[in-house]
Amino acid sequence: MDLSHPLFALDPYATDVHAEAERLRAAGPVVPVDVVGVAAWAVSHHAVAQQILEDSRFLTNSRNWGALQRGEVPEGWPLMKIIMGQNMGTADGAEHRRLRGLVSRAFTPRRVEALRPRIQQIVDDLLDGIAATPAGGVADLKAGFAVPLPMGVICELFGVPAEQHAPLHALCNAAFDTTSRPEEVAATEKGLYRLMAELAESKIAEPGDDLTSMLLEHRTEGTITFDELVDTLILVLAAGHQTTINFFTNALLALITHPDQLELVRAGAISWETVTESALAWDSPVSQSPFRYPAQDIEIGGTVIRRGEPVMMSYAALGRDPAHFGPLAASFDAGRDARHLSFGHGPHFCVGAPLARLEAHIALPAFFARFDAELAVPAQEVEPFPSLALNGIRALPAVIRPRTAAAAV
Numbered sequence: 417m418d419l420s421h422p423l424f425a426l427d428p429y430a431t432d433v434h435a436e437a438e439r440l441r442a443a444g445p446v447v448p449v450d451v452v453g454v455a456a457w458a459v460s461h462h463a464v465a466q467q468i469l470e471d472s473r474f475l476t477n478s479r480n481w482g483a484l485q486r487g488e489v490p491e492g493w494p495l496m497k498i499i500m501g502q503n504m505g506t507a508d509g510a511e512h513r514r515l516r517g518l519v520s521r522a523f524t525p526r527r528v529e530a531l532r533p534r535i536q537q538i539v540d541d542l543l544d545g546i547a548a549t550p551a552g553g554v555a556d557l558k559a560g561f562a563v564p565l566p567m568g569v570i571c572e573l574f575g576v577p578a579e580q581h582a583p584l585h586a587l588c589n590a591a592f593d594t595t596s597r598p599e600e601v602a603a604t605e606k607g608l609y610r611l612m613a614e615l616a617e618s619k620i621a622e623p624g625d626d627l628t629s630m631l632l633e634h635r636t637e638g639t640i641t642f643d644e645l646v647d648t649l650i651l652v653l654a655a656g657h658q659t660t661i662n663f664f665t666n667a668l669l670a671l672i673t674h675p676d677q678l679e680l681v682r683a684g685a686i687s688w689e690t691v692t693e694s695a696l697a698w699d700s701p702v703s704q705s706p707f708r709y710p711a712q713d714i715e716i717g718g719t720v721i722r723r724g725e726p727v728m729m730s731y732a733a734l735g736r737d738p739a740h741f742g743p744l745a746a747s748f749d750a751g752r753d754a755r756h757l758s759f760g761h762g763p764h765f766c767v768g769a770p771l772a773r774l775e776a777h778i779a780l781p782a783f784f785a786r787f788d789a790e791l792a793v794p795a796q797e798v799e800p801f802p803s804l805a806l807n808g809i810r811a812l813p814a815v816i817r818p819r820t821a822a823a824a825v
């Protein structure tokens with residue numbers, strides 16, 4: 417196999433993420449695919465992905481992408497913004513440690529735990545909103561719960577004013593949409609930069625008790641430039657809500673369509689912490705993450721990847737790899753307690769994992785203590801979000817019934 421002969425093209429509409437993931441796994445641990453007109457290696461076996469993510473010869477900065485440097489990547493390629501930012505996600509070595517260090521101190525488990533009362537408040541308010549649905553009525557659990565919860569938390573942390581939440585969410589949706597046209601890609605890139613630069617400038621004029629103002633102090637000390645700061649805001653605000661939205665839609669969907677599993681959790685046989693991990697693995701919120709570039713030719717999983725060829729982790733495939741999760745990996749088991757890679761691995765392991773986990777541990781039990789829910793449409797009519805990076809859905813329409821006080825205990 418070599419990169420000039422992709423086995424097939426990944427579907428930018430994400431029509432059936434898990435069927436595609438199975439096809440990848442069956443083709444081998446590392447296979448050449450077409451990613452909206454760009455050739456890349458897709459890694460779909462857990463053990464090989466772990467090996468690559470631990471190997472410092474695989475770099476993240478696009479300076480190391482041969483085809484990009486040769487001018488072969490089409491203008492307006494939809495995932496360009498994700499690979500081009502000047503932030504920790506696209507930095508290696510000392511540069512990565514500098515940019516990550518400025519942000520990661522705000523997301524230690526202790527600091528995150530201090531957010532518990534505020535997250536609980538946001539969750540309770542949103543559940544009160546859902547409770548206004550007439551018994552047996554339909555609520556969209558994405559628009560009414562999965563979006564505003566992580567959005568509310570991350571925007572509050574970074575001091576994003578309420579009127580910017582909707583434009584920020586719309587721009588981030590566009591940034592991950594792999595069906596966008598080149599002119600839309602350029603407009604999204606400009607719009608995100610403008611919105612985050614305005615946020616930074618407003619905090620320069622009037623600093624607040626928020627993480628944007630904290631990052632600006634580092635700019636004054638010379639440890640981060642203005643452009644790096646803006647790109648860091650884009651990364652953390654986008655990663656901090658888009659991923660977690662998909663976690664909630666996917667976990668809610670898994671539980672409401674597997675009532676036997678939900679009953680085990682409600683009965684206390686499986687903890688909410690375990691459900692969180694099993695849902696993260698089984699329906700990974702990130703389907704694929706671009707890119708790693710080897711600094712030299714490297715043989716891995718029986719395939720030689722040439723220096724500068726792009727490699728993507730297919731997290732949706734990794735989370736159901738039977739070689740790691742066992743022969744029943746494809747069926748949802750709320751109690752499956754195995755280590756997964758859905759938060760990444762190695763130096764770029766997700767900075768926000770403690771925050772996402774805390775949101776999950778508060779919000780999932782709170783939702784299922786108050787409501788019974790079932791899907792309001794046939795499962796095949798749940799519409800996927802068109803992205804090769806995010807594994808999500810456009811809406812989660814559910815029939816809602818409040819639980820009686822006795823049942824909720």
Ligand code: HEM
Pocket residue numbers: 504505506516523651652655656657659660663700701702705706707731757758759760761763764765766767768769771772
């Ligand atoms: C369930 C929710 C989440 C999932 C599934 C998730 C997934 C991931 C994955 C797979 C990576 C590694 C990417 C790579 O190696 O190329 C990553 C990195 C990252 N995540 Fe998350 N994430 C989640 C929530 C969050 C939250 C809430 C934040 C906000 C603070 C966040 C911020 C980041 C950042 C800044 C990175 C880059 C780290 C680095 O490059 O050193 N994520 N995430």
